[in-house]
Amino acid sequence: MDLLLSARPGLGCTVVEVSGDLDMATSPQLRDSLQQLIDAGDRQVVVDLGGVGFMDSSALGTLVVMFKALRDVGGRLCLASVQPGVRRVLSITSVDRVVDIYDDVPGAEATCRPRTA
Template sequence: MGLLLSVRPGRGCTVLEVHGELDMATSPQLRKGLQRLVDAGDRQVVVDLAGVGFMDSSGLGVLVAMFKALRAADGRLCLAAVQPSVRSVLAVTSVDRAITVYDDVPAAEADAPAADGATGR
């Protein structure tokens, strides 16, 4: 199954909706999508994982790398609507201690810092 990415403006952030499986075959597509946002100046990014039922270590690696890239640019990457199978991967690897995970996108939007770093596409 391929990966579908869609970008939409959020409240004080940009939301990247992800649908499909995050694995070795699709992780490069996620990296490119997130990198495009960073290159466009987005600094507050919420990754909506409601449509992701599976994620392996390559998907995890992309999220961690882009979290670090945004943090280095004084930005923020967080995750929202994470399915139980993906949440367990985040917990087992302790990634959920570094990257904030929200129950849903509105909760992530409500916690976004001032809109200075968001383009709100």
């Protein structure tokens, strides 16, 4: 299954909607997309994983690297709408103790600091 990514302005953040499997073949696409947002100045990113049913260790590594990249520039990455199988991977690896996970995108957006001009 191909990976589909789209970014849109959220409430005080950027929401990246992901659909498809996150694996060795597709995780570079996710990394590149998130890096482009960081390079463009985005500092609060919500990754909507509602359309992701499978995630392997390479995708997990990508999320952790991008979490750290945003943290290093004073930003924040969080996850929303995580499906049960993916949530299990995040829990087993204890990533859910570091990266904030929300039941849905509006819940994640509610924790984002408003953008200042």
